[in-house]
Amino acid sequence: MVIPDYYEFGSRTHIMAGYDALEQIPGLLSSMDAQNPMVITDQGVSRAGLVDILLQALDSRITIKTIQDDVPADSDLITVHTLAGQYRKYGCNAIIALGGGSVMDTAKGVNILVSASSDNLLAFSGANALTHALNPLVAVPTTAGTGSEVTRVAVISDPDNLRKLLFTSGFLMPDAAVLDPRMTLTLPAPVTAATAMDALSHAVEACLCLGRNPLSTAHAHEAIALISQHLLPVILQPDHKPGRLALATGAALAGMAFSNSMVGMVHTLGHSVGSVCHAPHGTCMAVLLPYGMAYNLHKTQPLLADLLLPMAGADVYARTPPADRAQKAIDWVNRMNQRLHQVTAGAHAVCLREMKSQDGKSLVPGHLLPKIAHTALGDGSIFYNPEDLDYDDCLMVLEAAFNGAPLDLSRVKKG
């Protein structure tokens, strides 16, 4: 076991994962002396009937003071301030965040304001601006991908100043994360595929990037094994509850891993494709993951080789010569993307060129690649990538990912 000279690992969220995990929420809230929660969610979750399932599981054992389902796709300051007002108006003393990454981030933002009795979220942006524990927050993810239910980060848009505010603090970790397969049973196959590949990219980058450490690697390997074993079976049988639970668990494990070791160029480029082209985050991650692995191959070969075991299993690992294991891990991700492309009838893209909106328009036009590469240079994750990246490097990788062509490793600059 290689241990870095220094590392930190912490994940103070109480994880509750199981087939009747939702039923544990009243007990969790009671243990925190919080009986009057507010539910924060979005319209999609509400329409999918997940709020009803939650309420049914709570079975009037606690009083939901208000349900707010107006969280937009990108959490913003206005929504956070509005919801904080609702929290106070209804006399709530806890939050149940039911949704994906945006709902989680919004709930974290609301919790900052109501816990600090403040009306100025900007005062808490940046690192370690929070110095006190917040009010109880229970996170119930409805996708198995972002890992926001266990992370110490919230990203909230400031539309007036056209910027995204980053909040980081150990206090932002939700008090509890409730992983219940009922929340993801109805996810469409392409969304299941994209979110699971997002989680896989968290886990893989947690193992490869500069902040890696033994505890994050252990969590990441467990996550990779769960996602590898269960993703395709769940796509083929969407109501398979054990598989759904395994994916949700894998996503949370990957969240715990990357929250402590950070992520690298897959996210650097993926965030930029998402922000320039408004392309779905998970699919960007899925497409870019093998390129990130290949780009860093010369610096992370033994680490990549280790990933083959949780990805492909002991038999494949044992059969593959040691020198080929790293490349085989990259090939495995490529093959997984192709299989997902097949089983989702082409909805899961395998290259950026193939990413389409619902009306069939190309989401990532080729002429925007230079702008994406430029944007990538401003993403903080770039510094955790094992190999350095400049504008030309970003563009080279993006062009290969755009066309679905293998990365020309001879063009990767080695310093």
Place this chain on the structure above:
Amino acid sequence: MTDFMEISPGRHHRKRLYLSCMLWFFGRAVQAAARVDDGVKSEFAAMPDNFTFCLGAFPSGPYMVVGKDSLGRVRHLGSSIADRTIHLHMMFKNPALLFRVFSFQESTPVANARNRLYVHGDVPQACAVVRIMDMVQVFLLPKFLAKRAVKRYPAWPLKRRTLVRAQVYVRAFAGL
């Protein structure tokens, strides 16, 4: 009976003096490089005017403050953050950790990966500042040290490696 004492940790004066000198010279080198090197110039060009950033150590320095004025000129603004609006703080969590980097025991990317520094401010601008710092370190340090300080030692053209580097040195000493 409990034995009790209050610890007065005090200050590490020599290390602080060393860091102050290094930060002072580094700040002047950033100013010099912003005048003569196209790479550094273009990074500053993307920053807004009247933008000020500091590099330092928690909780009370030492600091290096660099700013871009309303005319777009980059200036080393000394070592005090008092009475200034700082738009971007790049802070090491302890002066001892800043010392490790400025005594070449640990590179900036490694210190970052080990969670030894934090940023308060706009992340894209922080990224630009890190790239500027990398370029200035390559100018200032001999290759064997610079290779330890940056993630990938750049393959610069001869002119940049020699003439521009000399200009950076001369201007940094002269404060130009």
Place this chain on the structure above:
Amino acid sequence: MTALNHFLCRTKTAFGTHALDHLPFDLSGMNARKPFVITDQAARDAGVHMVLARACRDTYLAPGLATLTDAGDFETLYHLFVDKGYDSIIALGTGQVVQTAKALNLALCLGPERLRSPADPGQIKGPLLPLVYIPTHPESGQDTAGETSFSGHCFVSAHLMPDIAVITADTMLGTPLAAVLDSGLSSLAACCEVFAFSGNPFARSYAYAGVCLVMDTLLPLAQQSDHGDLLCQKAGKHRRLPLAKLTHAAAVSGYIQSNFPNLKTRQAGAHITALHPAPSATLSSGLCMALALVHLLENSKDTCPWLGKLLLPLTDAAHYAGVPGPGQPDAAVRVIRELLQALYETLPQGMPETFDEAGLTPRQISEISNLLTYAHP
């Protein structure tokens, strides 16, 4: 995966070089500006508090340092803390130091009366004061577990887990080999049991790291020992680093024990220690747990679905993948037996390898054996 998995670890682990230099910043993030340090005489005599003082140089922190000298210290500690306006606790030491720090934290937050006559010792709601744990040698995992006892009452709550465990070679002290073995074997037993018998992926991840840390360090440390003692302060960093890793493993086992309070190996260890007439120096609780672990694994080789995978943290990926699936449980048990055998050979006074050799009667072994069975999913 089992029907309901839950896991909670409130502690952030900070491990490695210059770990203490992060402490002023981390304390400020918890609004702690005036920490109260509790230590013991051994750490004080070795000057470990000066390592902490050096980390506080050029920062605003001016900690108070209380050295435990006898059992009547608690009242004094409480009044010192309150009268001088401290706002957080640093436990600089192991064992009694940490248990005192946890009890002090309870007394400060719940009131000293509640501590002495608790209405419901198990129910502790809400956060306590920030508590930082800086160990000086490996222990059994109790320090990072969410429990403490005071005046005969046992308090159990995740809030009792330290907020931060700062584990660094810089604070490691000379440690008797017996204590190192006790810690290493109890950590190994707790982590192996959870890894082999729990389907909880969150616990398994911690357990994986714990097993790896013990396997990397325990035997080399034992082989380096001089006359049964690891005089690491004199011997330099090459011994302090593995000691710190073993302490890390102990911290991990504490996180696990907080979530699995009824570990079979721990119960059996306590049972054997109570039964056995020999002094605990030759049959420590760690050794008892390790013997119990072997017994437990042997009992469950054919029924436990995760036992074979234990071979992975016990060895490495290549070794694990090279052993065919059906042979993995046997191979895992063999690795543990070989470790015990190798440890046995390094010890001048030897140590028992089986319950028989430990002096237990057949009836006692039968009792233990009944204790060491799992209902498998």
